[in-house]
Amino acid sequence: MKEQSSISKATIDRLPLYFRTLRMVQDEGLDIISSEELGRRLGITPEQIRKDLASFGQFGKKGVGYYVNELKRNVGTILGLDNHWNIAVIGIGHLGAALANYQNFVSLGFNLVALFDQDPTVIGSTVNHVKVEDVRNLQKIVASRHIHIGIIAVPAAFAQEVADTLVKAGIKGIWNFAPIKMKVPETMHIVNEDLSIGLSSLSYHITRK
The missing domain is CATH 1.10.10.10 (Winged helix-like DNA-binding domain superfamily/Winged helix DNA-binding domain)
Structure with missing residues (x-):
């Protein structure tokens, strides 16, 4: 190889x-x-x-x-799918809840072990059999549950703060759905998914078809 x-x-x-x-x-x-x-x-x-x-x-x-x-x-x-990575979703709005309900996580070798939000009406509820925790406990829970990957689905204004907390907790990778460019250490691997860019690109191509 x-x-x-x-x-x-x-x-x-x-x-x-x-x-x-x-x-x-x-x-x-x-x-x-x-x-x-x-x-x-x-x-x-x-x-x-x-x-x-x-x-x-x-x-x-x-x-x-x-x-x-x-x-x-x-x-x-x-x-690396046989590593059985533990993952967490931060931000349980419409997108975060949809990601938490993604049924292929387990078949791909990912374990959804934590969900986080700051909304008191959401904290304590369950999505896909996982309890939503208070985001203020993010760093402690990420460390104690050995979470490897954080999925950020919060509004852009809060995304960098969440990323900083994940880095402090020792996260290995971030999957970011917030529409901002994150500032993370060079050793941190991050994948950005900007839905607006994908739709705008599609609009460009079909406009000129």
């Missing part, structure tokens, strides 16, 4: 697509899939798929294809 630093971001970004498609193929009952069929489903060339996977080792059998269960397990391991 190549050194992590030599593997392109584009290759890494395609791994979750491979994993998702392999899950679907597994559900269909297929035992073997070719790079051609995998590529057809993803809109990626077979050559690119073979090149991406070769960055991480030898998979599949020439003239046969990839064994679906084995490849899915290997891609999941590469993605």
Whole structure:
């Protein structure tokens, strides 16, 4: 396998697509899939798929294809999904509640162990069998429950403060849905999901179609 630093971001970004498609193929009952069929489903060339996977080792059998269960397990391991990360959602409004109710967290290897909000009418309620805690206890609970990933779904005005608290608590990664650019240490990995950018981009393209 190549050194992590030599593997392109584009290759890494395609791994979750491979994993998702392999899950679907597994559900269909297929035992073997070719790079051609995998590529057809993803809109990626077979050559690119073979090149991406070769960055991480030898998979599949020439003239046969990839064994679906084995490849899915290997891609999941590469993605670190067998680490069973503990996650928390901060901000249980409409978006936060929807994220907390996402049923695929468990099947992907993530454990939803805490929810946080500042609204007294929300604190103490449960979403997806998890109790909503007072956000003022965020740092203590993140540390005590060994939470690895924080999902920020609070208004932009509060997002940086939440991120700072998560960093102090020793969080490993942040998935940010607040529409601001976070200031976090360089060692902190953060993924930003700005829904307005996605919709604006879509509007641009369909306006000019």
